[in-house]
Amino acid sequence: MSSHIVLGDEALALGAVHAGLTAAYGYPGTPSTEIMEYLQSRFAGALVAQWCANEKTAYEEALGTSFAGCRALVTMKHVGLNVAADPFMNSALLNLKGGLVVAVADDPSMHSSQNEQDSRYFADFAHIPCLEPTDQQECYDMVRVAFDLSEELHLPVMIRLVTRLSHSRASIVDAPAREKTPPSKATDKQNWMLIPSLARKRWDKVLSIQDRLLALSEASPWNKLHIVATPERKSPLGFLCTGLGFNYFRENLAEMPGNDKVPYLQVGQYPVPAGLIRRLAETVETLVVLEEGYPLVERLVRGVLPQALRIRGKLDGLVPRSGELTPENVRPAMGLPLHECRSLGLASGLPEGSCEELDETALPGRPPQLCKGCPHGDSYEAIKDALAAYPDGLVTADIGCYALGVLPPYAVPETIICMGASIGVAKGAWEAGYKHAVAVIGDSTFYHSGITPLIDAISAKAGITVVILDNSTVGMTGGQDTILPGSRIPALIQALGVDPEHIRVVDALPKNRQENARIVKEEIAWPGVSVVIAVRECLETLRKAKK
Amino acid sequence: MKYDIILAGVGGQGVLSLATVIAAGAARAGLHVRQSEVHGMAQRGGSVLAHLRLSDTTIFSDLIPRGRADLVLAMEPLEALRYTDYLAPDGAVVTGIEPFLNIPSYPDMDRILSPLRLIPRHRLIAASPLAKQAGHSRAANVILVGAASAYIPLEEAFFLAGISDIFGRKGPQVVALNEKAFTLGRTAPEAGQA
Numbered sequence: 056m057s058s059h060i061v062l063g064d065e066a067l068a069l070g071a072v073h074a075g076l077t078a079a080y081g082y083p084g085t086p087s088t089e090i091m092e093y094l095q096s097r098f099a100g101a102l103v104a105q106w107c108a109n110e111k112t113a114y115e116e117a118l119g120t121s122f123a124g125c126r127a128l129v130t131m132k133h134v135g136l137n138v139a140a141d142p143f144m145n146s147a148l149l150n151l152k153g154g155l156v157v158a159v160a161d162d163p164s165m166h167s168s169q170n171e172q173d174s175r176y177f178a179d180f181a182h183i184p185c186l187e188p189t190d191q192q193e194c195y196d197m198v199r200v201a202f203d204l205s206e207e208l209h210l211p212v213m214i215r216l217v218t219r220l221s222h223s224r225a226s227i228v229d230a231p232a233r234e235k236t237p238p239s240k241a242t243d244k245q246n247w248m249l250i251p252s253l254a255r256k257r258w259d260k261v262l263s264i265q266d267r268l269l270a271l272s273e274a275s276p277w278n279k280l281h282i283v284a285t286p287e288r289k290s291p292l293g294f295l296c297t298g299l300g301f302n303y304f305r306e307n308l309a310e311m312p313g314n315d316k317v318p319y320l321q322v323g324q325y326p327v328p329a330g331l332i333r334r335l336a337e338t339v340e341t342l343v344v345l346e347e348g349y350p351l352v353e354r355l356v357r358g359v360l361p362q363a364l365r366i367r368g369k370l371d372g373l374v375p376r377s378g379e380l381t382p383e384n385v386r387p388a389m390g391l392p393l394h395e396c397r398s399l400g401l402a403s404g405l406p407e408g409s410c411e412e413l414d415e416t417a418l419p420g421r422p423p424q425l426c427k428g429c430p431h432g433d434s435y436e437a438i439k440d441a442l443a444a445y446p447d448g449l450v451t452a453d454i455g456c457y458a459l460g461v462l463p464p465y466a467v468p469e470t471i472i473c474m475g476a477s478i479g480v481a482k483g484a485w486e487a488g489y490k491h492a493v494a495v496i497g498d499s500t501f502y503h504s505g506i507t508p509l510i511d512a513i514s515a516k517a518g519i520t521v522v523i524l525d526n527s528t529v530g531m532t533g534g535q536d537t538i539l540p541g542s543r544i545p546a547l548i549q550a551l552g553v554d555p556e557h558i559r560v561v562d563a564l565p566k567n568r569q570e571n572a573r574i575v576k577e578e579i580a581w582p583g584v585s586v587v588i589a590v591r592e593c594l595e596t597l598r599k600a601k602k
Numbered sequence: 603m604k605y606d607i608i609l610a611g612v613g614g615q616g617v618l619s620l621a622t623v624i625a626a627g628a629a630r631a632g633l634h635v636r637q638s639e640v641h642g643m644a645q646r647g648g649s650v651l652a653h654l655r656l657s658d659t660t661i662f663s664d665l666i667p668r669g670r671a672d673l674v675l676a677m678e679p680l681e682a683l684r685y686t687d688y689l690a691p692d693g694a695v696v697t698g699i700e701p702f703l704n705i706p707s708y709p710d711m712d713r714i715l716s717p718l719r720l721i722p723r724h725r726l727i728a729a730s731p732l733a734k735q736a737g738h739s740r741a742a743n744v745i746l747v748g749a750a751s752a753y754i755p756l757e758e759a760f761f762l763a764g765i766s767d768i769f770g771r772k773g774p775q776v777v778a779l780n781e782k783a784f785t786l787g788r789t790a791p792e793a794g795q796a
Contacts, residue, residue, distance in 0.1 A: 060629060062639070085642030167642030223664040224637040226629065299664075306663035382667040394669030397693070399686045399717040418684050419707045423613060423648030427704075459646060531642065 058228050063220035064089035066191040066227050067158055068128075069097075070198035075233040077125035077153070078103035080113035082503065083532035084132030085167035086221035087160035091130050092533070102235075106529075108538050109474070109503040110135035114142040114157075121153040122247060124239040126202050133161040133174050138474065138504070140177070143211070147181040148257040150209045150246030153236060154202035160216040163348055163379035167218075167531070169454070169473060171377070173348035178213040178325060182261050184268055185213040185325040186277065187298045191225045193277070193323065199230070204271070208264060217347055219299055219379065265326070273330045277323030280331050283316045284338040292390070293339030294319040295332060297352055300345035303385045310391055327352055336364055343388050344368035347380050424459055430563035430591035431457040433571070434524055435465040437563075437589075438493060440572035441579060442467075445491040448579070449484055453477040453505070455497040456530040456593075468495060475504025482508065482517040490518060491579050498525040498541040506547075509584070513552045518582040522575065524563070526593040534596040541590065548586055557585035564591060603633070604659070605755055606666040608688045609652040611677030612702045613640075619743045619768075620675060621654045624754065627764025628656045631756055638664040647704055649681055656756075675750045677743070678702045679714045679726070686721070694723035696750040698742060699793050700730050725749050728793035736783035744780045748787020758788070 061069065068090045071079065081091045083106060094104035103120075107113035110131040120127035129139070136143060136159050143157065159177075162168040178185035184204055186197040194216070201212040245253050272278060284290035294317065296304045301321045308314050320335045322328065336342055336356075342364055344353040350369040357366050367373045373388045374380070386393055400417035425432050435457075442448040452458060452468030453476060460467050470480050481494035496505045501523050512519055525541035528534045545558050557578060561571045571589065578585035607624065611617035618639055625635045638653040653666045668688050674695045676682030682697035689695065695718055701708055718724055727749045729742040736745065744765065751761050762781060769776045 060625070060635070089641070166640070219638060219664045222639045222641050224625070224639065225635060225661075302662045302664070306667070382663045382665055383669075394667055395691065396669040396687045397689050397691065397721070399683060399720065418680065419705055419709065421612065421647075421649040421680070421705050423646040424704065426614075426647065456646065531646075533641070 058226050060224055060226050061191060062089050062222060062224050063188070063191050063194045063216060064160070064222070065093040066194035067198050067214065067216065068093040069227075069229065070195035071128045071156065071202075072098055072102065073229060073232040074199040074202045075126050075235045076102055076128055077235050078117065078120040079128040079130060080105055080107050080116045081130030082107055082110045082113055082135055083529050083535045084135050084160070085532055086162055086218040087130050087132045087135070087158065087216070088532045088535070089221065090158055106535055106538060110139035111142060114139040114146070117155055118142060118146055118149070121151045121155045122241050123153065124241065125153040125236050127153060128156050128158060130158045132168065133159055133172050134169060134473065135159070136174055136177055143177065144181050145249055146211050147183050147261055148249055148254055150241065150243055150257070151205060151211060152209070152241040154205035155211040156198060156201045156205060157211050157213045158216065159213060160218070160221045161348060162218050164218070169471070173351060174213065174215050175325060175348060175351050178215070179351070181211070182265060183210045183213060184208070184271065185215055187215045187323050187325070188220060189299060189301050189321075189323065190220070191223070192227045194220065195227045195229065197277070199233070208268070210261070215298070217299060217379070269326050269329070272324050272326050272328040275324035275328070277321075278328045278331055279321045280335060281320070282318045282335065282338050284318050286337045289338055289340050290316065290318050291340050292317065292343060293335055293341070294343050294345060295322070295335060295352060295356070296320070296345045297322045298347035300347045300380050300385070303380050303382045304345050304389070306382045307386055307389050307391055311389055322352065327355055332356060339364075341365040341367060343373070345374060345380065345385050345388060350376070422462060424462060425456065426594050428594055429456070430526055430589065430593070431460060431524055432465065433563045433565050433568055433591070434522065434589040435460045435467045437568050437571035437575055438495065438522060439465065439467055440568070441575035442491070442493070444576055445579060447489055448491040448493065449481070449489045450493045450495060451477040451480040451484070453496040453500050455500050457495060457497060457524055460495075474500055475508060478505055478512060478519070478521055479508035481519040481521070482512045482515065485517045485519050486515070492519045493575070493579060494519055494521045496521065496523055497530070498523060498527065498544065499529040499537045501544065502538050509548065510551060512584050517584060519584060520575065520578045521584070521586045523586060523588045525588050525590045526596070528593040528596040530593045530595065534593060534599060541588070544588055553584050553586055557581055557583060558588070559586070560588045560590060562591060563589040603755060604657040605673070606671045607654040607656070607673045607675055607754070608666060608671045608685050609654060609675050610681040610685045611650055612681060612704065613647050613650045615677045615702060616740075616743050617650050617652055617677055620677070620747055621652050623744060623747050623761070623764050623768050624654060624750070625764070626767040627756055627760040630763040630767070631760040633658055634661050636661045636664050649684060651685060673750060673753055675746060677746065679711070679718065680708065683714050683718060686718070689721070692723070693721075694725075694753045695721050696725045696727065696746060696753065698729035698746055699726050700728070723753065725752065725790070726793050727787065727790045729787070732786045732790055733783060736786055737779040741780060741783035744783040745787035745790065748784040749790050751784070751788050
């Protein structure tokens with residue numbers, strides 16, 4: 056046994072290695088990225104740890120590992136699971152052989168995301184177990200249990216992380232490592248082929264073991280019921296905590312009067328342990344639900360029919376419905392006052408008041424921005440110049456650093472939705488009547504999800520102009536290698552049917568701005584599908600490479 | 603013992619390296635440490651905030667509640683001021699005074715420094731010249747760790763052990779440079795006192 060100071064992401068990665076991991080697949084996405092980075096930096100050569108074209112291909116490759124009888128980890132951010140949803144949902148119907156753990160990192164408060172969807176719903180949707188750690192040690196410990204559970208139940212098991220755990224560092228103690236399982240493929244092929252007649256049998260099987268999943272939750276060491284009150288002498292308040300909601304509850308518990316007698320249930324394993332919740336509910340007059348994410352458990356316990364028990368939480372506004380929980384915003388739900396804050400503005404001290412009364416507008420904000428000299432800035436300037444000739448021009452953009460082009464001085468994009476959406480949205484707008492539509496997409500995002508909508512545009516002969524910003528890296532997540540070099544894009548799109556005369560490769564340099572603007576303008580004018588590839592390496596990646 | 607530190611600066615300034623040195627020292631002292639970091643989009647030249655909690659008992663929350671931090675330690679004065687709402691009534695502030703200018707409306711320095719000076723326990727440090735004196739401009743982070751060490755309830759030897767843990771693999775010269783930076787920061791004079 057030795058101890059390590061690691062991020063939550065890294066603790067999960069190390070736990071997976073010590074659980075006998077054969078292969079990990081994923082696509083970079085904050086806050087999940089460091090799981091794979093840790094495997095690649097520490098265990099290169101000892102196991103497979105690969106970035107993939109997107110989350111769907113990653114998931115399918117992990118299914119191949121499981122079919123071969125070995126343990127696989129697949130990593131992604133919450134919205135990545137939308138991309139992988141097809142294999143994910145179907146994998147629950149397979150009779151998995153090697154353990155498959157799906158590590159999904161949610162981003163409540165949208166620190167670096169387009170939404171704050173709660174992946175526990177996906178686990179519930181697929182009828183599979185979900186484990187939710189509250190600290191780095193649990194990240195490490197749960198992953199091994201998740202692999203064992205997956206092989207015992209022949210189901211994928213989800214581990215749901217959130218930003219504040221993924222990116223928080225603490226000390227963990229490791230356990231003896233388990234050997235990798237040698238490959239030995241599944242021989243029950245009828246359990247791996249989801250044609251309707253076989254899939255129906257598999258679905259019945261999944262439904263038939265739901266009681267067992269529930270029993271495992273009820274007995275789980277991560278579902279901890281702390282009761283001192285009895286049904287005869289009820290406690291006025293009791294707490295049902297999930298995920299980091301438990302940490303903030305414990306942070307404040309010492310300040311509650313009679314704190315050692317406050318009943319609570321900590322939920323770390325799903326399906327929701329209904330029996331434990333009933334036992335907690337019997338001993339309290341009011342049940343407060345503190346849940347990191349959507350009110351999944353709260354909606355379940357509230358139901359739709361009238362009930363004697365008073366239930367409070369996100370759905371009645373006691374706890375904020377959007378954004379992450381914090382050690383402060385759970386205090387009203389615990390009957391505790393907010394801490395007094397020193398609230399300093401510019402030039403002079405303002406009177407002290409509660410945190411809620413602070414006037415943060417007194418200080419100028421400092422939003423994230425493109426790095427000084429970033430090639431995306433030059434590309435946006437060129438697009439802006441080119442569009443000056445087209446009052447009906449329209450720019451759709453995509454997911455990546457270039458989303459920062461929404462801010463001045465560029466302020467070019469008009470839509471940013473999800474990976475790859477720029478091209479499809481431009482095509483739809485073009486077909487609706489906007490004949491000068493430009494889609495802006497990065498090289499990695501193009502490989503991830505941009506090729507299929509480009510196929511649609513080519514098929515429909517949509518006269519859009521796609522500008523691919525090729526900086527040879529996955530920039531926003533810290534500079535991972537793009538899955539294939541951007542230099543292969545011209546041949547690829549030519550083979551798909553883009554006229555080679557209208558595939559324009561340019562250098563995204565400040566000195567080329569006028570020339571690049573002229574080229575983009577020409578291509579916007581052309582009535583067929585055109586692609587301008589603006590090439591220049593990410594400055595951060597260049598800086599790291601020189602180190 | 604419990605000591606909560608808010609670390610602030612601008613993405614790319616090396617705010618996390620401040621946390622790493624202090625955390626390594628605290629770990630050497632046998633304390634529990636939890637360090638919440640910022641990765642991803644927020645890092646790109648924007649305001650960044652990290653939480654570092656040291657304690658001799660279990661730490662539950664990764665985040666420090668506003669109004670409860672013992673110290674705001676910042677690379678840059680506007681970011682120090684931005685997060686003073688995290689300070690407990692008797693909390694201290696330590697910041698470098700050189701502004702990081704990447705926004706159009708950066709306020710006059712006096713409008714930032716004068717409210718910071720209202721905090722009874724403050725150290726406003728000209729970190730860059732001290733870092734150059736120590737041997738490298740990038741040692742500004744460790745200058746600020748040294749300045750903050752005057753408030754953090756850890757013995758000097760643990761900070762030095764932390765420096766050795768973090769910079770050891772870069773060789774004895776880098777360790778010596780950072781030890782010097784730490785000492786210069788620890789004894790640094792108050793900068794620009796009006």
